[in-house]
Amino acid sequence: MNRAMERDRRPTPLARRAAWLKLRAGRVRDLMLSGRARSELWTRWRHGAAVHQDVSLSFPDRYAALFRLTQRLLAGRSAPRILSYGCAAGEEVVSLRGYFPEAVLVGAEINPVLLRACRRLPADPQRHFVKSTPERIAAHGPYDAIFAMAVFTRRPHEVEARGMHNIAAHYPFAHFAAGIRLLAEQLAPGGLLIVEHALYRVEDAIADLPLEPVMIAGNARAKHARFDRDGNRIEPNPQISRIFRRR
Numbered sequence: 001m002n003r004a005m006e007r008d009r010r011p012t013p014l015a016r017r018a019a020w021l022k023l024r025a026g027r028v029r030d031l032m033l034s035g036r037a038r039s040e041l042w043t044r045w046r047h048g049a050a051v052h053q054d055v056s057l058s059f060p061d062r063y064a065a066l067f068r069l070t071q072r073l074l075a076g077r078s079a080p081r082i083l084s085y086g087c088a089a090g091e092e093v094v095s096l097r098g099y100f101p102e103a104v105l106v107g108a109e110i111n112p113v114l115l116r117a118c119r120r121l122p123a124d125p126q127r128h129f130v131k132s133t134p135e136r137i138a139a140h141g142p143y144d145a146i147f148a149m150a151v152f153t154r155r156p157h158e159v160e161a162r163g164m165h166n167i168a169a170h171y172p173f174a175h176f177a178a179g180i181r182l183l184a185e186q187l188a189p190g191g192l193l194i195v196e197h198a199l200y201r202v203e204d205a206i207a208d209l210p211l212e213p214v215m216i217a218g219n220a221r222a223k224h225a226r227f228d229r230d231g232n233r234i235e236p237n238p239q240i241s242r243i244f245r246r247r
């Protein structure tokens with residue numbers, strides 16, 4: 001698709017305004033009806049700068065294709081240690097057990113209400129849920145794979161509804177890059193970092209890290225917008241890698 005066609009596909013300001021109002025109305029309704037939505041707001045207020053995505057949407061088997069791909073890439077490792085960073089109420093960790101029956105699974109979450117929900121899940125002796133601090137994550141590592149899915153982002157629907165062309169104030173690149181660095185440090189040699197639904201490109205954050213993209217057929221254009229290091233929208237959506245290996 002050329003640039004002119006991309007421009008034609010962009011929503012009009014009126015359509016965007018309507019989408020933004022709908023989003024706001026939905027948020028108010030959620031806050032009134034859902035304890036989970038209220039816990040997101042509280043976590044944002046309590047943990048502020050440490051939070052990446054502050055919405056906790058998740059569902060079982062959300063990334064089947066990436067889970068299967070990782071399964072293939074880890075085939076040589078028995079009992080791998082796997083971290084789900086930003087595990088919400090444990091949906092991702094429970095799904096991962098289906099793909100990695102022998103693994104030690106660790107879920108890290110910043111929202112204390114969700115962390116309590118994780119700990120109420122049916123017992124699994126090879127699974128741990130931890131508060132998301134570098135020390136508690138490191139205590140169970142190093143990891144053969146780390147999933148950071150829909151974490152290194154911030155309300156992407158709001159970004160679109162408000163037609164943001166620069167997100168530096170909304171979600172700074174430095175915060176994203178610090179998150180990638182933290183996870184890179186938790187990987188075992190040869191370990192994999194899998195990132196999906198980020199607002200920035202991992203490729204832009206790893207110049208001084210021992211991480212390289214794994215070239216796979218699944219590498220494709222990002223389905224949603226990506227932004228450069230200055231927070232400016234990249235148009236059209238760029239080609240991205242989703243899996244990176246620690247050298």
Ligand SMILES: C[S@@+](CC[C@H](N)C(=O)[O-])C[C@H]1O[C@@H](n2cnc3c(N)ncnc32)[C@H](O)[C@@H]1O
Pocket residue numbers: 043050051052053054055056057058059062085086087088089091092108109110111114132148149150151
């Ligand atoms: C959209 S959910 C993604 C859940 C799951 N990974 C998935 O993709 O289905 C984002 C989660 O990341 C959590 N989160 C945000 N910042 C975090 C941080 N610094 N450490 C750990 N979790 C964080 C949020 O509380 C939320 O539960």
